[in-house]
Amino acid sequence: DAGVIQSPRHEVTEMGQEVTLRCKPISGHDYLFWYRQTMMRGLELLIYFNNNVPIDDSGMPEDRFSAKMPNASFSTLKIQPSEPRDSAVYFCASRRQGRAGELFFGEGSRLTVL
């Protein structure tokens, strides 16, 4: 099992451009989480899904951020338009129902907005 797969690993873009980050959770996992990691704020929960349905998106910073999970094996996090303050590492994680706290993380997508 390759674990949680995220793409791209690195993204450099210019302010105002659209950014799409992708995540493939571990097969059979019911929950999917998107986190943002920065030096100042650590790991912030942006949004999470249960069985493809968004449960809590209160961590999404602004309307510029959106996330979808069209099926059990794929999720996207989109930023449009991107700004320099969005520069961070974005992590996707998944877990199985009944295994609360046992998150499996992807390697992260490092985003740099110039």
Added chain:
Amino acid sequence: AQRVTQPEKLLSVFKGAPVELKCNYSYSGSPELFWYVQYSRQRLQLLLRHISRESIKGFTADLNKGETSFHLKKPFAQEEDSAMYYCALISGGYQKVTFGIGTKLQVIP
């Protein structure tokens, strides 16, 4: 609302010295707490959970409900313990996972 506080962003200790990484939480319900670790160039991974009362890589953590704390301890630090450590809290019916800001542990040879 739930909250996890890790007061130290950086903790430096000498090899062989005891380590204590602090974690305090705020939650009105019954807490479930965990420690995660991120070694250099590796994925963030679960280290230990309070409910299992286990010792992993020499680390232990005890939940103290009176002090709302879940500090991570190790009696003798090793160089390979150098990493980023995150305390996490599970809350709510859908078991939201909230992390602290993280503490970078640096073990000096």
